[in-house]
Amino acid sequence: MKFFNLFRKELKEMLSAQTILVMIVSVVALVFAGRAMNEAVSEGTAGMMDITIYDADNTDFTQAVLKSLEDTLSAEEYDGKVIKVEFESDDYAAELKRLDIKSAVIIPKGFTQQVEEGKTADVEFVQKMTSLASMSNISTGSDNAVYFLSSAVKSTIYADKVMAGTMTTEEVALLENPITLKESTVVANKTEDIASSIVLSLCSAQTMIVPIIMFVLIMFSSQMILNAIATEKVDKTLETLLSAPVSRLSVISAKMLAAGVVAALQAAVYMFGMQEMMSGLTEGAENADSYQAALSNLGLTMSAGQYALVGIQMFLSILIALSISLILGALAKDAKSAQTLIMPITLSAMIPYLLSMMLDLKTMSPVLRYIVYAIPFTHTFMASENAMFRNTTLYWGGVIYQVIFLAVCMTFALRIFMSDKIFTISIGGKKTAKTEKKKSLFGR
Incomplete structure (x- = not known):
């Protein structure tokens, strides 16, 4: 007691x-x-699989690549879409602000010619940073864009070559790494050729x-x-x-x-x-x-x-x-x-x-x-x-x-x-x- x-x-x-x-x-x-x-x-994961693309090359090949990309992203497991935009200048900071977007994949002029010459094609990825918080960049990373665009390029090249009945050893090797990514980061009205992931880590x-x-x-x-x-x-x-x-x-x-x-x-x-x-x-x-x-x-x-x-x-x-x-x-x-x-x-x-x-x-x-x-x-x-x-x-x-x-x-x-x-x-x-x-x- x-x-x-x-x-x-x-x-x-x-x-x-x-x-x-x-x-x-x-x-x-x-x-x-x-x-x-x-x-x-x-909010960060909403639209995570969407890819905004500016096709500056605008050839039959790049159109076929974008069509393949759209078909892939529209699948149920991805539930994404390709958003096509038009840049009016090379001022990426101004263009992202004008279009009200945070990132974009840019297919530059000469992309198709590089592929036809058996070279690794260049692709640019530009991203605007407004914060250094870890979750603020969850939906704007370049990994998804590069992965799906590479798959679309591989699929298009493979389909063209198979239909033509020609596929050299060099072209097979090219399919392993068809594109090279160049990343740029925009802060306010300034642009630098540096990946946003590097900026974030630094x-x-x-x-x-x-x-x-x-x-x-x-x-x-x-x-x-x-x-x-x-x-x-x-x-x-x-x-x-x-x-x-x-x-x-x-x-x-x-x-x-x-x-x-x-x-x-x-x-x-x-x-x-x-x-x-x-x-x-x-x-x-x-x-x-x-x-x-x-x-x-x-x-x-x-x-x-x-x-x-x-x-x-x-x-x-x-x-x-x-x-x-x-x-x-x-x-x-x-x-x-x-x-x-x-x-x-x-x-x-x-x-x-x-x-x-x-x-x-x-x-x-x-x-x-x-x-x-x-x-x-x-x-x-x-x-x-x-x-x-x-x-x-x-x-x-x-x-x-x-x-x-x-x-x-x-x-x-x-x-x-x-x-x-x-x-x-x-x-x-x-x-x-x-x-x-x-x-x-x-x-x-």
Whole structure:
């Protein structure tokens, strides 16, 4: 019986209303993140087998190749189609924008002549990049285009030669590799002869390191000040401090400034380290000079000014996390509840952290997109990408929103600290005499 009473008491303390509320919020947040990812995957895979082609050669042979390609893609197992377009110039960036497409296979002039001469024919693949998220390029890869176009070329050559009754050894060897792919990547209004997969791999470390650093800084700074406020409140240290001949505004300002200075120092150090790391990665890669030149021409290398812009949003996010931690720390009734109260900040940082690395948030449905944008940390996780892709409107809009959010949070924190609510407010409610008696009986 005593064991049961002890068990019931411990369970009641651990499974408090606060804990249940945090669990419900966590489940809702994770379900939302799952729905957002599911939507992105569904949109990315829709039309994945469609191939957009511009036939600049426009001969009977290329028409036969496209007909064979259409027949293959229309099969039930592929459920794709060939989308024929016409380019009006060699400015691929302008043409993709005019046609409102993300990628295209280009059959250049002289394609048929190369095949007839027994040479490997050249094919171009141009792709527009608007994000460095891993799932943003799921439907625009060149692998499908090359595979199916090669099959169509093989089928057409084979059919022509069989009908003519001629098939040399050289032509049989040619069928093993009938086309050579030349890839180009478009970013904004610039085009470079480099595969988008290479661009993605070279920039992936940069796009991953900022979210990782941001997540660590938010969690470290939030937990530091939340635990400090909660501990000082429980130990009555905060009560003594606020009753001293020092204004409460000075107390909270000192705490925020100290935490802000530490956070700013950490952000600056990590930004410098990240810049040096990226320089080391690109310098050590094969064809490093050509790759670096291509990335620079595409505008995908960050200058010192752009790193500073990312640092500004990192600093704002950390200040927001600190201000929220001040409020949550004041709501904590003991050290145990303080550990639970860190969960809202964790989820608010984790959801945009995961989504920004995998999805292009700009392409999400309006409802989901603005819900994610409402999380202030989202804009910092997007900061490096916005800086590289020159999304200035989205960047400065995020900065303005973060400043407003910070002002609101600081107003609430000041109202709590400037009143006596700091000593009485808590999510768990006030301690009753009965509760205190029970705790004294158990030596707690």
